[in-house]
Amino acid sequence: MPDETDRVRALEAQVVSLETEVARLREENRRWARLAGTDALTGLPNKISFLRAFVPQTFKTASEEQKSVGLLLVSPDDLGGVNEMHGREAGDQVLKGLGALIQSLIGDAGRLGLLDGSNFVLMVYPADVEDIRGRANMIRARVRTHAFPCAETTTQITVSAGVTVATPVEEDDLQALGEERMSTLSRALFTAKKAGGNRVEVLLERTESEPA
Numbered sequence: 474m475p476d477e478t479d480r481v482r483a484l485e486a487q488v489v490s491l492e493t494e495v496a497r498l499r500e501e502n503r504r505w506a507r508l509a510g511t512d513a514l515t516g517l518p519n520k521i522s523f524l525r526a527f528v529p530q531t532f533k534t535a536s537e538e539q540k541s542v543g544l545l546l547v548s549p550d551d552l553g554g555v556n557e558m559h560g561r562e563a564g565d566q567v568l569k570g571l572g573a574l575i576q577s578l579i580g581d582a583g584r585l586g587l588l589d590g591s592n593f594v595l596m597v598y599p600a601d602v603e604d605i606r607g608r609a610n611m612i613r614a615r616v617r618t619h620a621f622p623c624a625e626t627t628t629q630i631t632v633s634a635g636v637t638v639a640t641p642v643e644e645d646d647l648q649a650l651g652e653e654r655m656s657t658l659s660r661a662l663f664t665a666k667k668a669g670g671n672r673v674e675v676l677l678e679r680t681e682s683e684p685a
Contacts, residue, residue, distance in 0.1 A: 499513075510522030510526070512586075512587040514565055514568065514569055514587075515568070515569055515572040515573075515587050516572075517572055517576075517585055517586050517587045517593075518584070518585075518586040518587070519586065519587060519588075520586070520587075520588045520589055522586070523584075523586035523588065523594060523596075524648070524651055524652065524655065525648065527584050527586070527596065528596065528647070528648070528651035529647040529648050529651060531584070531596060531598050532639065532641040532645070532647040532650060532651060533641070533647055534598065535598060535599070535639070535640070535641050536641040536642055536643055536645065536647070538599070539640075540598070540599040540640075541599060541600060541601050541602075541638045541639065541640045542596060542597070542598045542599070542600065542638060542639045542640075542641070543583075543596070543597040543598070543599075543600030543601065543602070543604055543605030543608070543636075543638050544594070544595070544596055544597075544605065544636070544637050544638065544639060544654055544655075544658055545594070545595040545596075545597075545605055545608065545609050545612075545634055545635070545636050545658070546588070546592055546593070546594050546595075546634060546635045546636075546655075546658035546659065546661070546662045547575065547592075547593050547594075547595065547609065547612060547613075547632050547633070547634040547635075547662075548590075548591050548592045548593070548632060548633060548634075548662060548666075549567070549568070549571060549591050549630050549631070549632055550630065550631045550632060550633055550666065550670035550671060551630065551631075551670075552564055552567065552568065552591050552630070555567050555623060555628060555630070559623055559624045559628075560624065562624075563623045563624040566621075566622055566623055566624070567621045567622075567623050567628065567630065568591055570621040570622060571591075571593070571616065571621065571630070571632070572585070572587065572593060574615065574616065574619055574621075575593055575595070575612055575616075578611065578612055578615060579595060579597075579608065579612075582597060582608075583595050583596055583597035583598075583600075583608075584596045584597075588655070592662070594655070594658070595608070600638070601638060602636070602637075602638050602675060602677065605636050605638065606636050606673060606675055609634040609636050609673040610673050612632070612634065613631070613632055613633075613634060613671065613672070613673060616630065616631065616632045617629070617630075617631050617632075617671065631670055631671035632670075632671070633662060633665035633666045633670045633671060633672055633673070633674075634661075634662065634665060634672075634673045634674070635657075635658040635659065635660070635661025635662035635663075635664070635665060635673075635674055635675075635676060636658075636661060636673060636674065636675045636676070637654055637657045637658055637661060637675070637676055637677060637678070638677065639651075639654045653678075654678075657676050657677075657678060658676075660676055661674040661675065661676035662674070664676070
């Protein structure tokens, strides 16, 4: 008959097997979610659906109505520190909580998505630069004081944000314009983080103008 050591080894092998299967199923769920246009962790539109569907659709309306679209890219300043201290699952928990908090703050006023990694994108229409900058600062301030569930405790984080606007015209390639503005947002976000984080940076292209 197997002794106690053999039984423990068998149980450990079963645990490893189950953990491997759980990891496989999670990755499979993520893959199907990506194909469906939804981020599996947050339930938000992913990069593909956001850039290929929501952005061109909104830009088309903005072009027809001759109005501007406000765009915001927001990202945690030190999610890596959370991962190192509490583990990757805790980091995912904080990221999911951040998405839920931002969604609750904007309500139906804008469209929120997760571009990649930990970068949330918000599109508000109609909106000028002052409107979207104000929303960015509101989100930044609320996040700073929020207690996010994290493993068996809570944690606080800060975020940085890049802000820009787009004013599409009829002759624009709307998908290409959307990708250009995403690049603008990335540069603005990089500047905000490089300056120390917990800040909002506005970057406008020459086709846009900021109020005097």
